[in-house]
Amino acid sequence: MRKLVPILLIVVVGIIFIARLFYMQILDDSFSKLSQTNAVKVEYDYPQRGYIFDRNGKLLVANQPSYDVMVVPREVTAFDTLEFAKLLGIDEIQLKKSLKKARVYSSRLPSVVIPQLTKNEYAYLQEKLRKYSGFYIQKRSLRDYKTKTGSNVLGYIAEVNPREISANPYYNSGDLTGRQGVEKQYEKLLRGVKGVKYLQKDRFNREIGPYKNGIYDTLPVKGKDISLTIDEKLQAYGQMLMTNKHGGIVAIEPQTGEILSLVTAPSYDPALLVGRKRSKNFTKLWYDTINKPLLDRGLQAMYPPGSPFKALTALIALQEGVINTKETMACHMGFSYGRRSRMGCHYHKSPVSLVPALAQSCNTYFAKAYWRTIENYPTAPKGMDAWQKHLKSFGLGDFLGYDLPIGQPGRIPDGDYYNRWYPDIRWAASYTLSNGIGQGEIATTPIQLANITAAIANRGWYYTPHVLKSIEGNPIKDTMYTKKRYTTIDTKHFEPIVEGMHGVYNYGTARSLRIPGVEICGKTGTAENFTRIDGKRVQLTDHSIFVAFAPKDDPKIALAVFVENGYWGSRYGGRIASLMIEKYLNDTITRKDLEKWVMSHSLEEEYLKPYSGESFKINQ
Structure with a gap:
């Protein structure tokens, strides 16, 4: 019992300290009112943001010192604005605009005049700033990126705007907050807690020491370090494979739902959005309307899923009892339906069974x-509703619930959808037949396709995909990401689908992409690609899609690859998927022929066609 006394004492003191800190910073507003008096000056001590690591402990994001020139408008006396502007390295007009903005925000509270000075700029300015009353230098920390990839996952930090300041009393003018990616999603964890100092001033506005001996002062609390599920080596390799291509790669660990890589292409070096050049660089990225580097294609781009969707068509048909694995169907290089409609098919053998x-x-x-x-x-509407219900159980047609702040829900139509399309007729399955092969009105995102593949690899269940692995070394326990989610398809129906996807590599459409020693299950896909030029619907080069998981019976990785204008599934998507799987499982590449081909081929000319008018002329 005596041994427990010191421990209990420490716990009690800790609780008292935390409670006092909570009261002073959250509940007690007496110290916040001090900033509105003329006798007390408030200074903030900004904490270090938490570090960000990859799944293997590699440091991705650290911190570097930065210095802001601050102003308290009410304390400013007459000075030579031209001289001071030259000292700051800006023009006089910019300085006056900053001072006006500061007065609008608050005459008593500090505002940023010049943000993010370097060490050298700070050293030069520090001694000279004393002659300008009302101005001082505030130390902060900026991000220091240790990787050149994953900008879409990591996000960046930027100055808070007036709306954010009004909505959250924690922030003041000039504070930094997370933008996009993990920086935004986990801002509260990463930012830490600001320290506050209250300084007493005399009637001559001179600092004379801590207010009330510092009883209201608090120390800064560093942000929490977090580890991501991302494999930085795999992420970088995927980014390299997507050079001169547009699209996305999403890889998931099926047994955990952890996102191993989330590649979007084209992308950018995250270091571009750090420091005083951030705004200028962001503007350039924003106005790049051809490459759209700020668009996370893995989460935001919606495409027809193409042939990978056939696996779901088969699973639903098996569950509904309308097909079985032994039945064969005739295929005469296509399927004729309706009066004059026909769906073409490149397969020449007939009849054919499911696998x-x-x-x-x-x-x-x-x-x-x-x-x-x-x-x-x-009725067809009721059939569509049942079909949609099955697909919803795979996470389609809605946001998956992953822990990143952006995305698209995709589109899975139901009966009402087509009732609105065909209000005056009794429509039937033949009106929507393209849905069965992943075309028609279906739209999915690459992360949804990767999640579908993970569910098939698991034979009917999945975890919600996520990028946060641990906080300060402690694994996440949020049931959102640790609870299995089951599809509406019975487990027994998945085995023939797995066999069919295994056959894709053994004797099917991806047989030339096999990796020695790795049993891969996959599915090629080709999706039609349309755009509008001068108000006319124009068909461009098809998209290349590929989904895969491996190994077959003990899946460690499931992924979806989408390459815009990539011709057909195995041409780009299949090659990239095979290389990504081998890289992750073996950390080496034996299929150098595939790697060399992918790296030596560019699709840049394809992406310029709509702007050159070439495709418009071709498709007249």
């Missing part, structure tokens, strides 16, 4: 499976 149909991507088989699913109900 080889998936391996060889037979359009006819999956169009018929979709038809039977919808027509299995009294």
